[in-house]
Amino acid sequence: MTTEKPTAPARDRLTAEEYTRAEELWPTELLRRVTNAVIVPTWLDGEDRFWFKHEHRDGHEYVLLDATTGERRPAFDHDVVARALGAEPRSLPVETFEYDGEAIVAVVAGREGRVRIDKDGSVSEAPMPAADAFRGPDGQEAFVRDHNLWVRDGRGFERQLTTGGVEHFGWAEAPDNDYDRLGRVGRDRAGAPHTTQGCFWSPDGRRLFVARVDERRVRAYPYLESVTHDGSVLPRVHRVRRKLFGDAEETRWLWHVIDAATGEQTVVDPLPDGLLIQPWHCWWTEHGTVLALAGTFAQDAAALVEIDAATGSVRVVHLEHDHMFRFNNIWFHDDNVRYLPERGQFIWFTFEDGWPHLWVIDVATGAPRQLTAGEWVVQDLVRVTDRHAFFTTGGTQPGANPYLRRLHRVDLDGDGPNAGLACLTPEDADHAFPPVPQGTVWREWGAQPFELRSCVSPSGRYFVDNISRVDLPTVTLLRDGEGNTVTELARADISGLEELGWRFPETFRAKAADGKTDVWGVIVKPRRFDDGEPWPVIERIYGGHQVLAQPRSFLEGLNGSFMFGLHALADLGFVVVVLDGPGTPVRSRAFRDMTWDHEDRFGIAHHRAAIEELARSRPWMDISSVGVNGHSSGGYATLMCLLLEPDFYKVGFCSSPALGADGSQAWITEAHFGRPDYGDGRTVRLRPDERAPSHTVWDPATHVDRLQGRLMLVYGDIDEECEPPVLLQFLDKLVQAGKDFDLLPMPGRSHYYTTEPYYQKRLWDYFVEHVQGRTPLRHHRLGVTPGRRLSET
Template sequence: MRSLCLPLLLLCSGFATARDADLTEAYRRAERFLPGNVLKLVAHAYVAPNWAEDESGFWYLDNRFGQRTFRWVDVKRATDAPAFDHEKLAKALAKAGDLEVDPQALPFRDIEVSEDRKSISFSLGAASWRWQTETHELVMDEEKDEQRHVVSPDGHRRVFVRDHNLYVHDHRKDKERALTEDGAARFGYGFRPSWYAMQPMGEPDTQGESEGDISASWSPDGTKMISIHLDRRKAKKLYLFQSTPEEGFRAKVWGYERALPVDDQLSTQSFVLFDLKKGTRTPVDMVPQPAYLEWSLPVWSKDGKKLLWPRWKRAFRGVDLVEIDAETGKIRVLLEETSETFVDTNNHQFRLLQESGDILWLSERSGWQHIYRIDGKTGAIKNAVTRGAWVVNRIAQIDEAEGWVTFTASGVEKDQDPYYRRLYKVGLDGNDLTCLTPEPGNHYMRFSPDHRYFVDNLSEVHRTPSVLLRRTRDGKTLKKLAEADIQPLLTAGWVPPEPFRVKARDGKTDLYGLLYKPADFDPNHKYPVIDGTYSGPHAVYTPKSFVELIYRQEQALANLGFIVINVDGMGTSGRGKVFHDFSYKNLGDVGAPDHIGAMRQLAETRPWMDLDRVGIYGHSAGGYDTVRAMLTHPDFYKVGVSSAGNHDHRMAKIWWPELWMGEQGSHYDEQSNLTLADRLKGRLLLVHGDMDNNVNPAATLRLAGELIKHNKDFDLLLIPNKRHLLNDDPYFLRKRWDYFVTHLQGKTPPAGYRIELSL
């Protein structure tokens, strides 16, 4: 027996060694396709412009196979050149700090360019530096003015906040005076509410003034100003328990203001008008508004006599366009937009036509988001500027004298993915619709401040990107800035995902998604399937461009031996009102029937998809989706990894659930994951950062408590000192990989595999 067993043991040991080696190689291959590592294998994939205020040009950070350099584009000359001498700056920095500095990867990623372009400023650690681009002098800015302020149109005055009050300083006279004197803690002037500012318990309350810019706006002639009076006295807080602070051995408790849908007492804000010539202060005659959104300031008319502001109703059933008299503070409602479901604040926009006083207004009243011209005196609709079964995304440039407007839109061209964006031009009378970016693909456009120019990042998920500098009024290409080079990525084994189109649950509506395969795909092999999900109604989750794709995790996960899919089911954004309204009071649906239907349709012609082994993962709203899908479809989804999930919408920041769920009702309880905890069948990993001030970790811990109450097996990972973002955490990524490999493939992951990320 011993002579028989020994060869068998050696043989089994050899299989195990080979299997472990194969799995370790799969982990290495997956690691190569994580976002930070992919960036080392591509060049010029994307340009994010940082425009000068006068639109003369912009700087951008050029990524080339892991190297980063700053470049400056001069719009008039159509030139693209280094923003400064990187070699000389690197040497100066190395000498000043006694360290090594790579000129192709300088230790900062953000700069400020002076108006004359003769200097740049940047921060390095706690220090601020200024580099003279002509004289090559490096100077530390020891006394940098950290006081935030808003400068008047003539540049002579600035408004700032001190001790909760507004002050104005006149540079010509070197004098300052208080505009308000009654500001107090939790009831001060000049700041919007701050959703994410945290303070340790026991320290003085400065939360309303700890983040963000001064919220004030000057009239065009600089004689008047409008600002905010923020009342936080009834604001309630959420808390975070930091078990492992950077110093000491005592835990810290942090608080941050966060209104929840269950709250009936909220922070409020009012507007106040100031006449700098007369020295008067006039409150806007409007009931203080709930401050659960970071409201924008009212928009001034060209003559400074009035302002316009969208006033949202709680639960987002409607929005009023309010006109404010700049002299008296009196208001009148010009236009009221209502809906039986919701008016989507994420996509709403209006623009004031300064010459005629009319307004361009985005509305879904026809079932599709379009531009309407509104009479500025009566509030009546003059005409629909756009129309059709497609969606206007944003208004770009307006030429009132010539009578046209440019805008981005999706779904106009019937032969392409309806989510692809292009730029269009149309007359203000609604005639002569023209496409200004006719090239096939998705156009991701970044406009200059006055929308006269834009950078066009043109690509598809399976198409090499190109980047163009274009003029908005006619789409003319002024310069080709880049053509991406992805050859090293292809050499490393990367294969683009497969776009697909399937039918929704109604059997009629087209849904669009992506299917990812491993680099060593074998059609004769059966692969477990993983659903990467995020059904938040404000988003389109499936990547539509190359740059979106390379910043995602799906391709890396597929290379562990999985088929991974993304699909946007009914209820998500970008497809018209009926499609979107499916989510109303129905977030618990999470699109799961559409996702399951998509996988079944795909598997009909792809026998290598094993629908007996299906997993699901998601983050934030996707974390909720993951658990929800496992609880409502426990026989289909076998394994899930839910990170930073908001498992009960009553615990979320108020605007998000109220926009999609409306007022409180039994549906909030019915669509809580806590309510269905007894239904869990599969293997579930819950993950949360203990310092997440976006989705409080209490949401995950409450779910854990309910699972324990029902004697359910699950796994829980709390990551110390992590906030909401987790995809930059190598340990979390490895644990997610391990979980699917263990429970979907039935394999033992490589022990202690360490993921190396380039961030």
């Protein structure tokens, strides 16, 4: 017996009321209606005590909890602080704070700097730590002035330590295009100082290990700012030094050891095999040497090296090759490495045995020893104590969702892998450590990003466990180091969401195109969902090898990085699918490499196969005209959906796509697709118009003749991550091929504009018009505010 597909009701025009109804599910509105979706502890220095923010429907309070007893009390006198700040005790605008004797020093929303609030309610300004200073022992600081390194002692006396620093060849300065939130163009527009990095004090305060960044020969890429920040009618050109794919010259970090008293310099020898010391992973040892992580620009090799501070000589302790090497599964998460000075060991992260696991390297001998092993994944290394490593895992339970995190502990000593391995979080749920990955939209961040706060206490004897799934509101427990519950901290209150009729996302498992490999994801449905009628399908896609798209926790399901606006979009009459197919992280090496070196690099065929399987068991999914939307790498994936599977994906809304290799920045392109090959292994372009044959198969321009559906292209005209000229060059290919397309420039925007209401309204309208066949309401302005998040990828 065949199940008939439901027939769509006739609908013509989208009404203002439908927009207003969708706005009820706008991200900031959803977040306003839930409390305690995540609890993030701030542990007191070296103690098993922490404070956290406990939310209520009518406000919040700050609680100090003693983990050894489970006793909780107010973190400070809320009435006193309320009078000091002119606020309500249950609505204090405190973003974060620290104790200072009988006072607290707080960052307060809407105020510059920090304030000190004494127990009698007196308020005074508290100096902010210098953001651009490298702090050393005994109150010493190193800082950059006019591209040179200076030092300041504990009494405030300053003196210059280096000379000769100039722009693009300065001391302890980040590269010109350092991928911070502003970018170089954004810094120019805001008048912000150049970012600093790469300076490390020795424990005795006598020497510094510091980089001098040389970009003098690196190409200066021009960005045209047409809508200028200062209101000028004339456009402004910003020139940003960056290595493009196929360029010979790249940023070089030239490392030195400098005597803090005399300024005497010891130059560090160049590293072999194109390795470069990474300016954020360096440690002084008790032997007067420096340990550092190094990697190639193409991210296809990594090493642990030791530098003799007296001579500058370099010893490679451990070297490893992998065409996609990184120290965590996911970009933007802390790297899974630690130096253990008391042991003379180093924790290393690798796919060496086919699965991402932790190893221990003996620094003196370079001998590696596997710390964890098995057909499961180490996700994040959370805390290392004198005896144990705490880390999250995925896939440890056969048949369970491999993306859900569980906290495990392993002994650092043992004859083999998994010594004393223990699961500390047995529930079939996501246990988030850290609970808020970068990119998740939340009401407030505070001065200290959540990523920097560990849920495990400094001693390792206690941890805060946020237990949830996309379909399970958060319950937050305090547990001891064996996983036993000490006390419940909070439960998420979703009554405000229930008042709206909000629906949990549905988790699914399906097969990839090979019919064997499991892929996982979620389906977002409209509030008025009825399985007796058809619902057109949209896929929100990313597809890159460095970031997960699907949500795992309740908070991510509500509004994770790739979930922004999806509940509102679905409410306009769609079901939206988000999945991670082969080629994406947090699975085995085999899963990650299934699409490597294939024409379909982002595994579009696997996404199609999964959606088709879902539709076979869910006849209400109308896949006659599937829409697809993605940003950045997801923009590239959106294009390839329309080009490689044009009979399935019919409508694409593609923003800031990471397009063809040639003309794009090298460090992203080479990581995604490998080094260029211009013939006979040559990796450097000889002519400006030369294209790498090895990469043309992945270039959307190669496949423009296949375009059949509707395509909207969106870009920010000062986007430093996905260059606007590369997009315009692709548009020229579309024009030459006689292909129709729609274009939405976002003037004065960089890479980060997808949370803007205007962008979301245009996205809604495009799918309403071209997937549903209805007429949107033109020139309708959404009555919502933009969401805020740390990054959008």
